[in-house]
Amino acid sequence: xxxxxxxxxxxxxxxxxxxxxxxxxxxxxxxxxxxxxxxxxxxxxxxxxxxxxxxxxxxxxxxxxxxxxxxxxxxxxxxxxxxxxxxxxxxxxxxxxxxxxxxxxxxxxxxxxxxxxxxxxxxxxxxxxxxxxxxxxxxxxxxxxxxxxxxxxxxxxxxxxxxxxxxxxxxxxxxxxxxxxxxxxxxxxxxxxxxxxxxxxxxxxxxxxxxxxxxxxx
Numbered sequence: 001x002x003x004x005x006x007x008x009x010x011x012x013x014x015x016x017x018x019x020x021x022x023x024x025x026x027x028x029x030x031x032x033x034x035x036x037x038x039x040x041x042x043x044x045x046x047x048x049x050x051x052x053x054x055x056x057x058x059x060x061x062x063x064x065x066x067x068x069x070x071x072x073x074x075x076x077x078x079x080x081x082x083x084x085x086x087x088x089x090x091x092x093x094x095x096x097x098x099x100x101x102x103x104x105x106x107x108x109x110x111x112x113x114x115x116x117x118x119x120x121x122x123x124x125x126x127x128x129x130x131x132x133x134x135x136x137x138x139x140x141x142x143x144x145x146x147x148x149x150x151x152x153x154x155x156x157x158x159x160x161x162x163x164x165x166x167x168x169x170x171x172x173x174x175x176x177x178x179x180x181x182x183x184x185x186x187x188x189x190x191x192x193x194x195x196x197x198x199x200x201x202x203x204x205x206x207x208x209x210x211x212x213x214x215x216x217x218x
Contacts, residue, residue: 006042009101010035013108020162021155031112037120038111042104044122045204048131052103052138056193057096059087074139081186085176094175098168102190106197109159113152116205125207134203141195148198160194 014031018024031038042049059078074080077099078087087095111119118124137144149156164187172178172186 003043003046006039006046009104010039010042010108012101013105016105016159016163017112019166021158027112027155031108034112038108040122041111041119041204042107044125045107045127045130045200047127048134048200049100049104049107051131052135052196053096053100056099056103059092077186077189081178081182081189082176085178087176091175094171098171098190099193102163102168102193103197105159105163106156106194107200108197109156109194110198110201113155114201114205116202116208118208119205121208124210125204130204130207134200137203138196138199141192141199145195145199148195156195156198160191163194164190 010031014028017027017031021027055075056077058076078092078095082095168190169183169187172183178186
């Protein structure tokens with residue numbers, strides 16, 4: 001059964017592409033062409049996406065897996081940046097939504113900009129194994145993807161910049177009242193989160209070829 005949340009995110013992401021890139025028509029047209037496969041892939045990895053969102057958005061360490069809990073000081077945005085902010089339930093849900101959106105936009109960026117010959121072999125991808133391999137590497141995504149943005153003609157950074165400027169920064173600045181310094185640090189956090197989503201793409205792709213494939217070593 002197709003996740004309606006995925007369809008909503010795809011529609012919103014297409015809008016980001018149309019407004020935030022130098023060649024919006026080409027990029028958005030390519031997304032339209034491959035959307036059925038992209039939807040299948042994202043639907044398949046959605047349990048992993050939700051697990052990662054739980055890790056980044058938690059205010060309670062006890063809700064995390066043991067692996068995630070050991071890195072909670074690094075990945076949990078509310079615990080790192082919002083411990084002195086009075087978070088209403090509505091504001092918390094807004095933050096949680098943007099953490100999910102940022103991560104998924106990174107994944108969609110990879111699936112839109114890069115092709116892979118066996119990407120449609122989703123039955124080869126065991127989500128539990130992918131999660132165990134992916135999670136430690138997701139903590140240093142920009143190091144593992146050091147040339148990725150350049151190789152993609154800076155489109156990933158353009159997509160992120162537009163998204164952060166129009167969707168995240170207003171929430172953090174006006175909704176939560178974060179200081180200039182926390183906004184700077186938050187931008188770096190969200191950029192890492194975006195590229196963590198990007199990183200999930202090639203790691204998923206390699207799993208469609210067989211269990212021996214990996215990124216960044218064993």
